Amino acid sequence: MRLVRQNDENRTKRTVVGGVRGALAVLAAAALAAGCAGTDSGVKGAHGPQALHAPPARALDSYASKLRVAQAARVAAAKRWGLAKTPLAAPPAPAKKPVIEARKGFEVEDQDGLPPVFTTIPTKDKVVFLTIDDGAEKDPAFLKMMSDLKIPYTAFLSDYLANENYGYFKKMQARGTTLNNHTLHHPYLPGLSYEQQKHEICGMQDVMRKQFGKRPTLFRPPYGNFNEDTLRAAKSCGIKYAPIWNEEVFVDHWEYREWDRSLHPGDIVLTHFRGREDWKGTMPDMVRRFLKKVTDEGYAVARLEDYL
Ligand SMILES: [Zn+2]
Numbered sequence: 001m002r003l004v005r006q007n008d009e010n011r012t013k014r015t016v017v018g019g020v021r022g023a024l025a026v027l028a029a030a031a032l033a034a035g036c037a038g039t040d041s042g043v044k045g046a047h048g049p050q051a052l053h054a055p056p057a058r059a060l061d062s063y064a065s066k067l068r069v070a071q072a073a074r075v076a077a078a079k080r081w082g083l084a085k086t087p088l089a090a091p092p093a094p095a096k097k098p099v100i101e102a103r104k105g106f107e108v109e110d111q112d113g114l115p116p117v118f119t120t121i122p123t124k125d126k127v128v129f130l131t132i133d134d135g136a137e138k139d140p141a142f143l144k145m146m147s148d149l150k151i152p153y154t155a156f157l158s159d160y161l162a163n164e165n166y167g168y169f170k171k172m173q174a175r176g177t178t179l180n181n182h183t184l185h186h187p188y189l190p191g192l193s194y195e196q197q198k199h200e201i202c203g204m205q206d207v208m209r210k211q212f213g214k215r216p217t218l219f220r221p222p223y224g225n226f227n228e229d230t231l232r233a234a235k236s237c238g239i240k241y242a243p244i245w246n247e248e249v250f251v252d253h254w255e256y257r258e259w260d261r262s263l264h265p266g267d268i269v270l271t272h273f274r275g276r277e278d279w280k281g282t283m284p285d286m287v288r289r290f291l292k293k294v295t296d297e298g299y300a301v302a303r304l305e306d307y308l
Contacts (some may be wrong), residue, residue: 070265075147083288085295087149091125093306098266100241100308108228115219115231115239117184119246119257121266127269127302128294129154131245133182133220137275138168142283147175151291152303156182156220159207166211173212178305180218181239189221194229201230202237217231218243218308241308245270249290251281263297265287268304 070089078086102108102116121129130153146153155169155177162169173179183189183200184207192200205215219239221230226242234242247263248255248270271286272278279286294301 003025026194074150077150081145081149081284081288083149083291083295084147084220085292087151087291087295088125088126088298090152090300090302093303094123094125098307103167106244108231109229113235114228115234115242117221117226117231117242117244119244119268120264121158122267122303123266123307126265126299128263128265128269128299129304129307130269130271130301131156131220131243131304133270133272134158134186135164135169135182137271137273137280137283138165139273139275139283140168140286140307143168143171143175145284145287149287149291151287151301152176153301154178154180154218154304155273156180156218157204157208158182158186158222159184159204162211163207170212178216178218179208179212179214180216180220181208181234182220183222187221188223188225189230190227192229194233197229198236201233201239205237205239217241218304220244243268243304249286249293251279251286251289254289254293263299265299266307277287278298 027116036122047185068266074089075086098121100109100116100118100121103118104119105170106117106119108114108248130151133156135155135157155172157169169179181201181204184203185200187196189197189200201219209215215238217238217240219234219242221242221244223245246267246269250271251274254261269290273283274286275282291301
């Protein structure tokens with residue numbers, strides 16, 4: 001794809017990029033670089049010799065102004081919620097979804113056709129994914145914070161905790177968060193028979209259909225423990241993926257599956273719906289801890305479902 005844009009000094013800039021995401025990045029960069037002069041130069045460009053090849057100037061300018069407004073809102077929200085730095089904006093969702101395979105060491109003997117268990121998404125994007133489990137703490141400030149900051153996350157609910165207040169999770173769902181399956185009672189699944197596991201997983205699918213209107217396609221085994229029966233049972237009631245995690249964030253520290261203690265593109269980060277009863281702080285405190293490391297290491301938070 002070729003883009004031609006005339007800047008405010010009437011020079012012509014040609015950029016050849018591959019794919020829509022590259023083009024968007026170039027549009028964004030050009031639009032931001034144009035700054036306040038954007039409108040003038042855009043209009044001149046439309047009448048200049050390159051006009052036939054130029055992208056619609058007004059569309060570009062309105063895109064630039066949208067970006068500026070969005071960025072100003074991010075900065076203000078970050079200040080409001082006491083973040084040290086403004087979180088980075090995630091790139092657009094990939095047009096071509098990555099191929100997800102079971103993580104090495106997490107395959108079962110007969111993996112063919114079963115939901116893969118994985119801890120990262122294969123991507124070069126500098127993004128990580130936030131996943132939040134169980135459902136004990138139901139803090140309204142957390143919902144407001146995540147909406148204000150526009151930080152996506154994915155929830156994995158266990159019914160014995162979610163059933164105390166389905167309404168809280170309905171609000172979460174209405175704000176764009178996908179709710180997923182984390183069993184009825186949070187058992188150690190490999191200690192159960194196939195039938196018992198099926199009850200825990202497929203029973204939760206039924207609860208979610210009834211309470212939230214959808215049967216999830218994502219399932220996370222409690223403690224990250226599973227066997228082949230787990231994956232067979234999950235598959236039997238519509239589960240496609242079994243994401244676990246590569247790092248876990250608490251209110252006061254991080255824990256790592258790997259030695260290097262740094263984030264990697266596509267890492268899935270685990271945390272829990274917990275409050276002062278479980279750890280020394282609130283959900284917003286945990287989010288501040290999470291976003292500090294993510295932003296300091298140059299990552300954005302993306303939506304897991306966009307990569308599946
Ligand atoms: Zn759990």
